[in-house]
Amino acid sequence: MGKWDKEITPKKSLFDLNINQIWKFRDLLFLFVWRDFVSVYKQTILGPLWFFIQPILTSITFTIIFGNFAQISTDGMPKIIFYMAGITMWNYFADCLNKTSNTFVVNQGLFGKVYFPRLIVPLSIIVTNLLKFGIQIILFIVFWTYFYVTTDTMQPNWYILIFPLLIIIMAALGLGFGMVISALTTKYRDLTFLIGFGVQLLMYGSPVIYPISTVPEKYQWIIKLNPMTSIIDTFKHAFMGTGSFDGYNLLYSGVFAICILMLGLVVFNKVEKSFIDTV
Amino acid sequence: MSEVVLKIENVSKQYRLGLVGTGTLGHDLKRWWYLVRGKDDPYLEISEVNDTEVKGGQYVNALAAINLEIKKGEVVGIIGENGAGKSTLLKLLSEVTNPTTGSIKVKGKIAALLEVGTGFHPELTGRENIFLNGAILGMNKKEIDSRIEEIIDFSGVAKYIDTPVKRYSSGMKVRLGFAVAAHLEPDILIVDEVLAVGDAEFQSKSIGKMKDVASEGRTVLFVSHNIVSIKSLCDRVIVLDKGEVVCRGGVDEAVSYYLNSAKESIAIPLCDREDRQGNGKIKITDCYFIDDAGMKSKELISGLSGKLILEYEKSGQLNPQDLFVGVNFFDENDIVQTVIANDELGVKFDEIDNKGFFTIEFEKLAFRAGRYHYSLFISEKLNNSAEHVKLDVIQNAGEFLVAQGDFWGVGNVNRPKGFIMDVKMY
Structure with a gap:
């Protein structure tokens, strides 16, 4: 009889990630990344410039509204760079989460017709957004260099070296949350409406538009429960020297990220097999 | 060549009926609340209507072993x-x-x-x-x-x-x-x-x-x-x-x-057929061929005259002018051979009795030898719009055999299968 190459059976274990399969489809992952990256600015005049325009405009808006009208402190930093730091970081997390969270609903036509490891789609989203994030970080560095040279407000320190770790934690958080939500939205469409609102709320609960020092001390722990808080705070501390480095809070974010990622993988894996019958 | 490359063993696929009702969190919460209080699932009823080919009540087997x-x-x-x-x-x-x-x-x-x-x-x-x-x-x-x-x-x-x-x-x-x-x-x-x-x-x-x-x-x-x-x-x-x-x-x-x-139902007399569509304001109760000798027949010969009779009963109000009556003919492979429809012929009916028959008369049967079957459709055109309301539609309404004949009347037997086109050749 010989050996069978593949066996399709009802049950799979909880953690059947099938790394081999994902590796086999790696070209598809890069094609998805390339597709999403290229198709965004097809038929636009400014093309890839939009990647810059978006964070600049948001930073300017925040500078005017929160900085000038509402007079919220920026810890002595130039307002525009303070907001830009927060927005750039936050956007990566938020984009990963938003995009991943409707994986199943958006791709149901595709998923209903062909099989490939479904995990490819959220992974490609993480990578696509990483490219976008890279571009926006360059923009941030340009602004940061300008202020570093012209003023003495920028006080970078060795914590800059853990910047890659911050990105990894953020990606894990966005991916994990996104996968959990994407799995739930296959059954409860209500979450789709909730997610946009929830992400915005979470932003106000993290030090994007204010330094954590402006929060009354007895409420700071609430803000610090938000796993994004320590990431944005560490980033700002590393590049600009604001606030202080809170190692425990960063550890908390890291552990939180690992847990949510695991949960996400399990739930995603479970739904992957049955969603086409329930969606 | 004899190696087995695909082996399907005892495969079933079960779909849950009534999942229609589980689409929202509210329903699931309510179900959970009923469960906590020891009551029955409030949404279970939905599935029980669909009981036809079911095992166990709330599931249907799309594939069974x-x-x-x-x-x-x-x-x-x-x-x-x-x-x-x-x-x-x-x-x-x-x-x-x-x-x-x-x-x-x-x-x-x-x-x-x-x-x-x-x-x-x-x-x-x-x-x-x-x-x-x-x-x-x-x-x-x-x-x-x-x-x-x-x-x-x-x-x-x-x-x-x-x-x-x-x-x-x-x-x-x-x-x-x-x-x-x-x-x-x-x-x-x-x-x-x-x-x-x-x-x-x-x-x-x-x-x-x-x-x-x-x-x-x-x-x-x-x-x-x-x-x-x-x-x-x-x-x-x-x-x-x-x-x-x-x-x-x-x-x-x-x-x-x-x-x-697929044609098993042909054996059932038309008036007893249940698998029809339409609102039933008018119903075909019988359908048969009359051969050139004036006898009911299921065996016809190419080139001879005859009639197809559609007996009906009317039970509702309808405007005879809007009536649309058609017959689709298929060959053994279920391929459409031809269609006869009153609107194509420019025929309108002036009066419809409560009981009567439509007649399709032919001078020369144009089917070549073979086995054919037909389906019937009667519909009503609403307010001159393109939309039709189905009155009575029956798939596989009847079948008949055609024997080889001499359509052209020149002493040669026609070849079998298909339809004879009325042409001249010189």
Whole structure:
């Protein structure tokens, strides 16, 4: 009889990630990344410039509204760079989460017709957004260099070296949350409406538009429960020297990220097999 | 040649009925709340209406313990009526969804074509989409690189290959999609009626390609309603009915089994038939041929005169002027041979009694020798709009035999099969 190459059976274990399969489809992952990256600015005049325009405009808006009208402190930093730091970081997390969270609903036509490891789609989203994030970080560095040279407000320190770790934690958080939500939205469409609102709320609960020092001390722990808080705070501390480095809070974010990622993988894996019958 | 490459053992797929009602969190919370208080599931009732072919009350078996073995190099056709489980089987084979029980064992690379052009992105060019679609179907970049010229060539859209796909006609998209799929080179290819699309030339090209695939020693599973392409392609046919394999064997044997099972209802007198559609304001109670001798008959001869009588009973109010009466004739392969309809003839009815009959009279029967069957449809045109309201529609309403005759009256017997066109030749 010989050996069978593949066996399709009802049950799979909880953690059947099938790394081999994902590796086999790696070209598809890069094609998805390339597709999403290229198709965004097809038929636009400014093309890839939009990647810059978006964070600049948001930073300017925040500078005017929160900085000038509402007079919220920026810890002595130039307002525009303070907001830009927060927005750039936050956007990566938020984009990963938003995009991943409707994986199943958006791709149901595709998923209903062909099989490939479904995990490819959220992974490609993480990578696509990483490219976008890279571009926006360059923009941030340009602004940061300008202020570093012209003023003495920028006080970078060795914590800059853990910047890659911050990105990894953020990606894990966005991916994990996104996968959990994407799995739930296959059954409860209500979450789709909730997610946009929830992400915005979470932003106000993290030090994007204010330094954590402006929060009354007895409420700071609430803000610090938000796993994004320590990431944005560490980033700002590393590049600009604001606030202080809170190692425990960063550890908390890291552990939180690992847990949510695991949960996400399990739930995603479970739904992957049955969603086409329930969606 | 005798190696088994696909083995389906005891595979069932169960779908839950009544899932319609579980779409929201509110329902689930309510269900949970009822459960906590020890009451019955408030949404369970939904499923119990659908009790027909069910085991256990709230589940339906789209596939019930299927066993199949397919050997290397075979071209196997799968036929069955709508809802017989064909698509479910394909979904299981392509791993889109998992079976409830049993296992499917595969040797070699399997590729399923449930739809062509899956995942095309409208903004990307044809060439870019070949890479994307190919990767979705399981090719890696190297494989696509080496076949891209062949694919473009086969698709016949070389001129537009660097134009975004959104500017393509739907036919061009199908061609491109099929071209990619045809160059997958899997060991087992599963095809689902993709041949129903595209123009005649492309269809024959596709069938040719599938024959090539088969002759290279690959295995093909072909699912279709189209008896003609099944007959021209397959070595073996499997008939599915209500989730079970009801017939397996040679092509002719299985096809005739399938066609006959669809026609089982022909034996029931028309007035007792339950499988009719329409609101029933008017009902055909009997339908029969009268031959040239004036006798009711099921055996006719080409070229002779006769009548087709449709007896009806009317039970509701309707305007006779709006009435639309038609008969569709099919041959043994379920292929439409001809249609007779009153609007085409420019005929309108002035009066409809409560009981009466429509007559279709012919001077020379134009069917060649063979076995034919027909379906009836009566509808009402509303307010001169194009919309029809079905009054009575019966599939496989009756059948008849035609014997060879002398249509032209020149002393020569007509060849069998098909329809005789009334022509002159000089």
